[in-house]
Amino acid sequence: MSNVKIIADNYCCTGCGRCELFCPYGHISLKNGDLGFPVPFIEECKDCGECVKSCPWSDEYSDDEE
Ligand code: SF4
Numbered sequence: 001m002s003n004v005k006i007i008a009d010n011y012c013c014t015g016c017g018r019c020e021l022f023c024p025y026g027h028i029s030l031k032n033g034d035l036g037f038p039v040p041f042i043e044e045c046k047d048c049g050e051c052v053k054s055c056p057w058s059d060e061y062s063d064d065e066e
């Protein structure tokens with residue numbers, strides 16, 4: 001997992017907006033999701049992983065598949 005889509009898909013996103021700020025390519029936009037509050041929508045992800053590092057929930061979704 002290299003971007004925050006999985007965090008939003010699992011309803012862990014709190015809409016804080018950090019990932020939008022930290023994507024070095026500007027490819028994240030917060031828009032209202034299924035539940036009516038802002039979640040990240042991602043275009044042309046470059047798999048850099050910066051958004052995951054910026055997310056307060058990143059520890060829950062590390063790259064380690066243990
Ligand atoms: S380009 Fe990097 S920061 Fe932007 S969405 Fe993809 S993994 Fe996240």
Ligand code: SF4
Nearest residue numbers: 013014016017019055
């Ligand atoms: S950094 Fe995490 S909690 Fe904050 S908007 Fe992005 S996915 Fe949601």
